[in-house]
Amino acid sequence: MKKALFALLWMASSAFALAAPSADDMVMAAKKDDAATIQEGLKAGFDPNYKDRQGNSLLIHAAANTSESAVDALLKGGADPKMKNRSGDDALNYAAIKGSLPIVKSLIARGVPATRPQGWQPLSYAVVGKHLEIFNYLMDKGADPNGNNPTQVSALMFAAQEGQEEMVDRLLAAGADPTWTKGGESAVDWALKAQNTDIADKIMKAQLKIGFGRSDVLKEQEATDDTGAVTQ
Numbered sequence: 525m526k527k528a529l530f531a532l533l534w535m536a537s538s539a540f541a542l543a544a545p546s547a548d549d550m551v552m553a554a555k556k557d558d559a560a561t562i563q564e565g566l567k568a569g570f571d572p573n574y575k576d577r578q579g580n581s582l583l584i585h586a587a588a589n590t591s592e593s594a595v596d597a598l599l600k601g602g603a604d605p606k607m608k609n610r611s612g613d614d615a616l617n618y619a620a621i622k623g624s625l626p627i628v629k630s631l632i633a634r635g636v637p638a639t640r641p642q643g644w645q646p647l648s649y650a651v652v653g654k655h656l657e658i659f660n661y662l663m664d665k666g667a668d669p670n671g672n673n674p675t676q677v678s679a680l681m682f683a684a685q686e687g688q689e690e691m692v693d694r695l696l697a698a699g700a701d702p703t704w705t706k707g708g709e710s711a712v713d714w715a716l717k718a719q720n721t722d723i724a725d726k727i728m729k730a731q732l733k734i735g736f737g738r739s740d741v742l743k744e745q746e747a748t749d750d751t752g753a754v755t756q
Contacts (some may be wrong), residue, residue: 529582536643543567544568545561545565547574547576549561549565550565550570551585553565553594554582554585554591554594555588555591556591557590557591557592557594557719559594559597562582562594562597562601563601572598573607575607576607579608581604581607581615582594583599583603583604583615584609584618586615587615587619587622588615588622589622589709590627590707592624595615595619595701597628599630599634605630606636608643612644614636615627615631615635615636615739616628616631616632617649618649619631620647620649620650621649621653622653623658624658625657625658625661628662629664631641632665638662638665638668639671641702643674643722644673644674645668645671645672645673647662647667647669648673648678648682650662651679651682651686653684656677656688659688659694662696663698670699670701674707678704678706680695680701680702680727681704682714683711683723684711684718684720684724685720687720689723692726692727693726702731702734703731703734709744711727712727729734
């Protein structure tokens with residue numbers, strides 16, 4: 525009798541294990557906003573912080589595909605909102621560039637910083653993605669208008685290039701450095717290259733107000749480059 529009961533229990537557990545979502549199923553569920561499969565997998569013991577070979581977590585896959593229900597299920601299931609992939613990007617970066625304000629809000633609410641000491645800034649991603657709502661939300665949450673990106677290109681330069689005049693206005697009002705340069709070019713040059721002359725004029729006027737000398741932000745960058753310290 526005991527042997528028969530054990531056999532039945534083993535068969536039942538084996539069937540459940542076979543029915544549980546695989547890693548591929550969970551990744552696809554994250555991409556397709558299939559919260560039900562995500563919940564089923566997590567209930568069966570699947571790691572909410574599973575990463576694929578590129579270092580992308582389920583949460584990153586969900587954010588990159590604006591899968592809002594899947595993000596919610598993963599966060600409730602214990603997914604780490606600050607986890608990054610091999611490129612150094614986290615779910616907030618993907619949500620910012622892909623344009624999901626609800627996901628951005630959820631991640632910020634769980635302690636993901638609007639500005640990070642190093643790596644690509646969510647604010648710059650929102651600018652490149654031309655998502656004004658997300659840009660304004662991040663600014664409201666204290667995003668640094670001079671937050672440093674790995675390429676040393678500022679959010680203001682991106683906004684000037686992309687023709688995002690409202691973003692340029694707010695960045696300048698918040699203290700974005702109009703004299704910041706990359707390869708000898710400032711946001712004015714980037715605006716003119718894209719034929720955004722009105723934006724170029726605004727930034728030139730901002731430059732005139734503080735003079736054309738080397739900016740304090742740029743001086744800090746040069747000083748930290750000399751010492752080898754990580755620039756914030």
